Amino acid sequence: MSAVLPKAFPSNLNCSHLPAKPKKKKLVASPQVSTKGELVMDERDTSKSARSAKVKRKRVNKESTFANTIGYGDENTGFRVKKKESKAAVVEKKEKKIAEELFDGGEETVLQEEEKSYLSDTRFDECPISQSSLKGIKDAGYVKMSKVQEATLPLILQGKDVLAKAKTGTGKTVAFLLPAIEVLSKLPSSNLGGKVSPINVLVLCPTRELAIQAATEAKKLLKYHPSVGAQVVIGGTRLTQEQRNMQANPCQILIATPGRLKDHIENTTGFQARLKGVKVLVLDEADRLLDMGFRRDIERIIAALPKERQTLLFSATVPKEVKQICHVAMRKDHEFVSTVEEGTEETHAQVRQMYLIAPLEKQLSVLHRLLTEHISQDSDYKVIVFCTTAMVTALVAEVLAGLKFKVREIHSRKTQAYRTRVSQEFRQSKGLILVSSDVSARGVDYPDVTLVIQIGMPSDREQYIHRLGRTGRKGKEGQGILMLAPWEICFLNTVKDLPITEAAPCQPDPGCQGKILEVLARIDMRNKERAYQAWLGYYNSAKGVGQDKLRLVNLATEFSESMGLREPPALQRKVLSKMGLSKVPGFRSI
Numbered sequence: 014m015s016a017v018l019p020k021a022f023p024s025n026l027n028c029s030h031l032p033a034k035p036k037k038k039k040l041v042a043s044p045q046v047s048t049k050g051e052l053v054m055d056e057r058d059t060s061k062s063a064r065s066a067k068v069k070r071k072r073v074n075k076e077s078t079f080a081n082t083i084g085y086g087d088e089n090t091g092f093r094v095k096k097k098e099s100k101a102a103v104v105e106k107k108e109k110k111i112a113e114e115l116f117d118g119g120e121e122t123v124l125q126e127e128e129k130s131y132l133s134d135t136r137f138d139e140c141p142i143s144q145s146s147l148k149g150i151k152d153a154g155y156v157k158m159s160k161v162q163e164a165t166l167p168l169i170l171q172g173k174d175v176l177a178k179a180k181t182g183t184g185k186t187v188a189f190l191l192p193a194i195e196v197l198s199k200l201p202s203s204n205l206g207g208k209v210s211p212i213n214v215l216v217l218c219p220t221r222e223l224a225i226q227a228a229t230e231a232k233k234l235l236k237y238h239p240s241v242g243a244q245v246v247i248g249g250t251r252l253t254q255e256q257r258n259m260q261a262n263p264c265q266i267l268i269a270t271p272g273r274l275k276d277h278i279e280n281t282t283g284f285q286a287r288l289k290g291v292k293v294l295v296l297d298e299a300d301r302l303l304d305m306g307f308r309r310d311i312e313r314i315i316a317a318l319p320k321e322r323q324t325l326l327f328s329a330t331v332p333k334e335v336k337q338i339c340h341v342a343m344r345k346d347h348e349f350v351s352t353v354e355e356g357t358e359e360t361h362a363q364v365r366q367m368y369l370i371a372p373l374e375k376q377l378s379v380l381h382r383l384l385t386e387h388i389s390q391d392s393d394y395k396v397i398v399f400c401t402t403a404m405v406t407a408l409v410a411e412v413l414a415g416l417k418f419k420v421r422e423i424h425s426r427k428t429q430a431y432r433t434r435v436s437q438e439f440r441q442s443k444g445l446i447l448v449s450s451d452v453s454a455r456g457v458d459y460p461d462v463t464l465v466i467q468i469g470m471p472s473d474r475e476q477y478i479h480r481l482g483r484t485g486r487k488g489k490e491g492q493g494i495l496m497l498a499p500w501e502i503c504f505l506n507t508v509k510d511l512p513i514t515e516a517a518p519c520q521p522d523p524g525c526q527g528k529i530l531e532v533l534a535r536i537d538m539r540n541k542e543r544a545y546q547a548w549l550g551y552y553n554s555a556k557g558v559g560q561d562k563l564r565l566v567n568l569a570t571e572f573s574e575s576m577g578l579r580e581p582p583a584l585q586r587k588v589l590s591k592m593g594l595s596k597v598p599g600f601r602s603i
């Protein structure tokens with residue numbers, strides 16, 4: 014099913030690359046409903062909307078039946094109440110309320126129908142899991158298992174090592190936490206309860222935000238397991254504080270980022286001994302944790318764990334290399350589970366993907382146009398703009414704030430307290446743009462993100478998929494736009510099997526470039542220098558771009574011009590040397 018894009022996104026806009034968000038149709042009487050109670054569908058309704066229409070039609074029929082019963086019925090008058098007998102006034106009021114609820118519910122039903130795609134038919138209460146876990150699940154509002162949860166639970170409960178692949182936003186966190194908690198709850202009680210109990214479940218996550226989020230999910234599931242505790246150890250917080258927390262509170266489940274965990278292994282008294290209790294090791298975003306950036310830390314951590322343990326690897330992307338090296342962590346006879354059908358895309362069909370090509374000097378004004386269009390279409394907009402590096406993220410956020418967009422920024426140069434606060438705010442907000450580096454690329458579960466924009470080529474295909482996966486979660490619709498400079502087109506080769514289509518060229522608003530230059534002129538020169546250096550560092554090691562150093566000089570100059578600079582900033586000699594660029598003519602150094 015490649016490249017079939019729902020026509021429900023018409024390209025009838027000024028900026029025609031931006032799909033219009035299908036308007037939620039309220040099921041009050043409207044011209045869309047014929048006198049026969051059928052839904053009149055316009056041309057845009059294709060298979061998906063037709064599916065929704067079925068549900069809507071059901072509601073409409075319900076409405077007319079209900080309307081007949083209570084004396085509504087004139088569709089053209091908006092189901093106004095025909096006042097019959099005055100003694101019926103109270104009843105009428107009640108009925109009207111019910112009718113309103115029914116109609117509001119109609120819209121919700123449509124959404125739920127669409128959202129069901131990631132769920133299986135199996136209910137949690139049909140599974141062999143403890144009452145305490147079931148109560149936690151119920152309180153969390155989960156009734157049916159998602160497909161990946163259904164597929165992995167029996168295997169994990171049998172004690173198998175599992176490598177699991179399932180699309181973004183389909184409930185992988187619960188898929189590994191729930192059975193891990195079940196394994197824990199079956200351990201002899203000597204393993205539980207004491208304040209300095211061994212660590213039994215170790216979950217590793219590549220980013221701090223993700224670790225915090227997994228801990229929050231664990232706490233929901235542990236609500237009725239009073240003697241079991243989950244703690245988090247992540248960078249950017251005080252090591253001593255974490256040491257105290259792990260001493261003072263039950264900590265059978267530890268959720269950690271690799272660097273900080275290694276720090277505890279090396280510096281926290283008694284920690285290694287506690288790790289000897291690990292029965293289940295989880296690598297969330299396993300492909301990321303096993304790539305070169307983390308591999309050493311992971312090997313060091315695994316060396317500190319008992320060999321007799323169960324290991325679970327989860328991710329939305331499992332490239333071949335991961336299958337080849339997963340023996341680093343898992344037993345040979347592990348099971349590979351994928352809920353992504355062979356030959357189908359790893360991205361969601363309900364997320365429309367587009368790319369557009371814009372030279373660097375136009376990218377900010379194109380971004381301005383994309384955001385303005387999107388905001389005008391959807392007052393509940395929630396957008397993530399991904400940038401290549403932390404300092405470029407900071408710069409883009411500053412420009413967008415200067416252009417009066419409602420923006421927050423998140424990247425590794427911010428303190429952890431700030432990151433946690435912004436992350437929390439964005440999770441709960443609507444009408445907000447989050448400009449982010451890859452700290453938000455994987456795993457972070459922000460509900461109802463309407464659009465993901467990626468500026469510049471992502472580090473690889475997997476990162477593209479994970480960033481895109483911040484929208485269209487739990488079966489909802491979403492949009493993704495990848496903005497590339499003309500010389501980044503090579504990246505498209507890596508995603509050519511995905512249904513990503515080219516957008517029509519975008520004409521920025523006249524006058525916008527002038528405003529952007531004004532904003533750029535007000536930005537501190539140091540921020541531009543940092544962005545330039547970071548940009549250079551990123552593309553210097555980017556596949557398909559960084560090899561030709563002479564070309565890189567020109568591209569970096571283009572980037573500095575896009576920030577309104579006449580000449581590129583000078584870099585410290587040692588920085589150029591670290592990047593292997595000190596002998597390349599054309600860079601200015603100090």
Ligand SMILES: Nc1ncnc2c1ncn2[C@@H]1O[C@H](COP(=O)(O)OP(=O)(O)OP(=O)(O)O)[C@@H](O)[C@H]1O
Pocket residue numbers: 154155156157158159162179180181182183184185186187328329455456457458482486487
């Ligand atoms: N069975 C379920 N029913 C309803 N909602 C669920 C269920 N399981 C998980 N969820 C919710 O689905 C959302 C997505 O889950 P989660 O973040 O674990 O997805 P994921 O597959 O790990 O995504 P990613 O690949 O981006 O990390 C979360 O808000 C979670 O609370």
